[in-house]
Amino acid sequence: MDPSIVKELEAIVGPENVSTSVADTYVFGFDSSIHRHKADVVVMPVRTEEVSDIVKLANRHRIPVVARGGGTGLSGHAVPVKGGIVLSTRRMTKIIDVRVEDLYVRVQPGIINDDLNKVLMKRNFYFPPTPGSGKVATIGGMVANNASGMRAIKYGATRDYVMGMEVVLPTGELAHLGTRTIKNSSGYQLDRLIVGSEGTLGIITEITLRIMPVPGNKALVLAAFDDLRKAGQTISDVIAYPVIPSAMEFMDRTCIDAVISAFNVNFPHSEAIVMIELDGHLAEIADNMEIVEKIASDAGAIEVRSSDDPKEMAEWVAARKAVLPAMSAMPNKASVALADDMSVPISKIPDAVVAFHEIAKKYDIIIATYGHAGDGNLHTKFLLDVNDAKAWKRGEAAVGEVYAVVNSLGGTTSGEHGIAITKAPYMRKERKDTLAAMIAIKKALDPNNIMNPGKLFEWEGLILADLRYPAEVEEDGHPAEGFGEGVE
Amino acid sequence: MMAEFKPNRLNSVVDEMNTCTACATCLVTCDVFQVLQWDSSSPRGRVQLAYGLYTGEIEPDNSVLTRIYQCTKCGRCEQDCPSSVKLLDIFEAARHDLFEAGYRLEKYEKFSNKILTEGNPYNGEEPRWKIFGREPKERAEVAYFMGCKVAFQEPEMGRATIGLIEHLGVDYTLLDETCCGAPLVNAGVSDEEIRKIAEENVREIENRGVRKVIFSCPSCMMSFRDLYSEFTDLPFETEHEVEFFQNFGLELEHTDEKVTYHDPCHLGRHYGIYDEPRKLIARVPNINFVEMENTREKALCCGAGGSMKLADKELGIKVGEKRMKEADGRTVITACPNCKNNLKISGRVKGVSELLYENLKKE
Numbered sequence: 128m129d130p131s132i133v134k135e136l137e138a139i140v141g142p143e144n145v146s147t148s149v150a151d152t153y154v155f156g157f158d159s160s161i162h163r164h165k166a167d168v169v170v171m172p173v174r175t176e177e178v179s180d181i182v183k184l185a186n187r188h189r190i191p192v193v194a195r196g197g198g199t200g201l202s203g204h205a206v207p208v209k210g211g212i213v214l215s216t217r218r219m220t221k222i223i224d225v226r227v228e229d230l231y232v233r234v235q236p237g238i239i240n241d242d243l244n245k246v247l248m249k250r251n252f253y254f255p256p257t258p259g260s261g262k263v264a265t266i267g268g269m270v271a272n273n274a275s276g277m278r279a280i281k282y283g284a285t286r287d288y289v290m291g292m293e294v295v296l297p298t299g300e301l302a303h304l305g306t307r308t309i310k311n312s313s314g315y316q317l318d319r320l321i322v323g324s325e326g327t328l329g330i331i332t333e334i335t336l337r338i339m340p341v342p343g344n345k346a347l348v349l350a351a352f353d354d355l356r357k358a359g360q361t362i363s364d365v366i367a368y369p370v371i372p373s374a375m376e377f378m379d380r381t382c383i384d385a386v387i388s389a390f391n392v393n394f395p396h397s398e399a400i401v402m403i404e405l406d407g408h409l410a411e412i413a414d415n416m417e418i419v420e421k422i423a424s425d426a427g428a429i430e431v432r433s434s435d436d437p438k439e440m441a442e443w444v445a446a447r448k449a450v451l452p453a454m455s456a457m458p459n460k461a462s463v464a465l466a467d468d469m470s471v472p473i474s475k476i477p478d479a480v481v482a483f484h485e486i487a488k489k490y491d492i493i494i495a496t497y498g499h500a501g502d503g504n505l506h507t508k509f510l511l512d513v514n515d516a517k518a519w520k521r522g523e524a525a526v527g528e529v530y531a532v533v534n535s536l537g538g539t540t541s542g543e544h545g546i547a548i549t550k551a552p553y554m555r556k557e558r559k560d561t562l563a564a565m566i567a568i569k570k571a572l573d574p575n576n577i578m579n580p581g582k583l584f585e586w587e588g589l590i591l592a593d594l595r596y597p598a599e600v601e602e603d604g605h606p607a608e609g610f611g612e613g614v615e
Numbered sequence: 616m617m618a619e620f621k622p623n624r625l626n627s628v629v630d631e632m633n634t635c636t637a638c639a640t641c642l643v644t645c646d647v648f649q650v651l652q653w654d655s656s657s658p659r660g661r662v663q664l665a666y667g668l669y670t671g672e673i674e675p676d677n678s679v680l681t682r683i684y685q686c687t688k689c690g691r692c693e694q695d696c697p698s699s700v701k702l703l704d705i706f707e708a709a710r711h712d713l714f715e716a717g718y719r720l721e722k723y724e725k726f727s728n729k730i731l732t733e734g735n736p737y738n739g740e741e742p743r744w745k746i747f748g749r750e751p752k753e754r755a756e757v758a759y760f761m762g763c764k765v766a767f768q769e770p771e772m773g774r775a776t777i778g779l780i781e782h783l784g785v786d787y788t789l790l791d792e793t794c795c796g797a798p799l800v801n802a803g804v805s806d807e808e809i810r811k812i813a814e815e816n817v818r819e820i821e822n823r824g825v826r827k828v829i830f831s832c833p834s835c836m837m838s839f840r841d842l843y844s845e846f847t848d849l850p851f852e853t854e855h856e857v858e859f860f861q862n863f864g865l866e867l868e869h870t871d872e873k874v875t876y877h878d879p880c881h882l883g884r885h886y887g888i889y890d891e892p893r894k895l896i897a898r899v900p901n902i903n904f905v906e907m908e909n910t911r912e913k914a915l916c917c918g919a920g921g922s923m924k925l926a927d928k929e930l931g932i933k934v935g936e937k938r939m940k941e942a943d944g945r946t947v948i949t950a951c952p953n954c955k956n957n958l959k960i961s962g963r964v965k966g967v968s969e970l971l972y973e974n975l976k977k978e
Contacts, residue, residue, distance in 0.1 A: 198637075448697075
């Protein structure tokens with residue numbers, strides 16, 4: 128990085144908020160994905176004007192700018208693949224205005240999801256999307272990625288709560304998108320364009336979010352099955368009844384066995400477990416609980432348990448959350464973020480899971496599947512020997528087949544984790560008839576291509592690039608093996 | 616002299632580094648990260664730096680050294696890690712390999728040299744027992760291993776502990792002790808040097824026929840229990856003073872002092888000793904005790920662990936200030952001389968033994 132540019136950055140945000148050190152430029156090249164690439168300089172602005180000045184400077188000198196929130200992206204969103212400036216929003220954490228009477232809150236992008244909710248809950252309100260990383264994920268990152276979580280079936284994703292935002296465009300100009308009103312039919316919904324744009328169209332510096340009253344009571348129904356299709360039947364029948372649960376979580380045998388073996392969790396040994404969370408008034412919960420129990424039993428559940436005891440419910444939820452540590456406890460294998468959050472139509476979950484099991488067998492890798500069955504969003508955990516280049520190549524081939532299945536079932540590449548690098552080739556394939564429009568929008572807003580360049584439709588390479596693991600995986604110049612072929 | 620960096624010990628923690636999913640859960644409760652806010656100062660960041668050193672992608676320059684040593688080794692990250700990664704093993708391996716290759720922060724080097732040549736890092740010239748006016752006995756049932764911090768920086772804690780032991784009529788002795796070696800591990804000094812220290816301290820205790828050693832400093836106790844046992848058998852029991860004093864009745868005066876308790880990381884999180892100090896505090900009649908917001912497993916760090924203040928004194932003080940805010944003006948009682956030493960910069964602090972000793976009923 129040209130020292131004169133570093134000096135200019137220091138003049139904008141103060142020298143204490145700029146670093147070109149070996150340690151900082153290296154670490155800010157990682158997020159929670161499998162990739163990493165060194166940054167040239169890291170800046171931590173506090174105010175919108177500073178962000179604007181940084182972007183103007185970058186645009187003038189054609190330097191890439193990569194915005195970074197909590198650094199919890201699973202597909203490489205915050206990895207500066209072309210080097211340049213990493214702009215961390217860690218110091219932009221203000222809650223500007225809480226307006227419960229108008230159902231909105233205005234925040235800076237660096238505020239952490241759970242920190243915001245702690246404040247809102249004092250007023251009996253909250254921001255409903257609940258990503259698993261809510262303790263560390265920032266609202267700016269969630270908006271840029273359209274993140275969501277286990278309660279999307281009833282409460283939607285981040286995009287459903289974005290009313291408006293302030294954005295520094297790639298030229299450094301400030302734009303106010305959307306409104307602070309519940310309704311808005313005034314022209315293009317440009318705020319929606321920024322949601323999920325993964326930092327490629329501008330840097331979000333303020334967000335107006337819709338907020339909701341905290342739901343009252345909760346109960347859980349846990350149903351275990353000896354057959355994946357019976358679990359799938361239950362999920363579909365609950366929704367078609369209709370009962371819309373606040374969450375409906377799914378675990379396959381690989382996950383169930385792992386949590387039982389690692390933590391002696393009191394779950395039935397079975398092919399699948401579905402955990403259904405109901406919320407609302409007590410009478411409504413009681414009615415729905417009875418309906419859900421009957422649906423699960425009729426579908427052939429081998430065991431159905433219900434609880435409204437907070438302690439017992441917390442134990443069940445903890446057991447579900449224990450999937451990751453249980454997987455990590457497996458010797459000589461590490462859990463890697465590959466094909467980790469596909470979404471399929473809800474009724475297609477059993478077909479998808481059966482196919483994933485076959486793919487895992489074919490490529491001799493472990494694929495554990497769990498996720499938010501209520502909204503069709505599955506998480507597959509790939510377990511590999513990360514020191515072994517061949518294991519990575521088998522994993523890559525399996526990823527191709529997984530997405531082929533997902534597409535053939537009418538699903539989508541990413542439900543909530545976004546595209547960035549790891550899923551770019553598959554998103555390009557899935558959205559091939561909209562790529563031209565995406566590229567045109569990008570060119571119109573970011574003529575010098577400085578905003579998070581090289582991601583989404585621009586990612587040219589294969590997915591095993593810039594790996595943050597020891598294996599040296601050679602790119603063989605061919606797209607992922609098996610891509611495009613469905614698995615019956 | 617700087618040699619070529621070789622990831623000798625980092626080689627043994629590659630699986631741990633690979634298991635880290637970089638989920639960032641550790642950022643939430645890392646007191647150092649919460650003060651600095653640079654991702655590179657978080658446990659996840661340190662794992663990544665260790666990885667960069669292991670692969671040779673980064674040079675161990677001053678920025679890398681500083682980040683690696685900006686850690687109090689409080690263990691909160693390990694406790695909270697969803698993948699049960701042994702983070703402290705990674706950090707210690709990085710420090711070890713850096714130190715071995717001669718990549719050393721100046722203060723750690725000086726500190727370590729002092730310990731290796733003088734037996735303590737604080738310019739203490741006379742034997743510790745002399746400070747307290749008690750010569751070691753040839754044989755005794757119990758030995759009090761006071762540690763460098765008590766002897767040379769927090770002698771009031773030592774006086775109180777000795778006072779209580781004597782009040783209880785315990786057959787005890789002080790020791791010709793040398794630094795326990797914990798600061799050397801923090802610096803990254805080689806096992807061979809630490810083995811020598813372990814053998815020296817163990818021999819000194821063994822020769823006096825001691826059956827039980829008691830400690831004021833949880834880090835010293837940790838050296839004996841976790842570190843020395845790797846090199847040598849311990850032919851005696853080890854107990855922290857808050858465990859030891861449980862076994863004795865104490866007649867105490869009333870006090871209306873407003874107090875709270877700070878859990879030292881090495882005593883609480885590492886050994887699960889949470890109840891014993893609280894039970895001792897509760898023995899003081901009428902004492903006005905209120906817990907801090909974050910206690911026991913969730914206790915914040917004092918800021919002095921891991922010899923971190925050698926790398927960044929100001930950071931250590933800031934972490935301590937954050938902890939003391941939770942005391943809300945109350946006297947903080949603790950069970951570690953290191954914690955006391957750093958926390959007292961930001962408020963009133965005393966050891967459990969001091970609280971008990973000053974409230975002993977006068978005969």
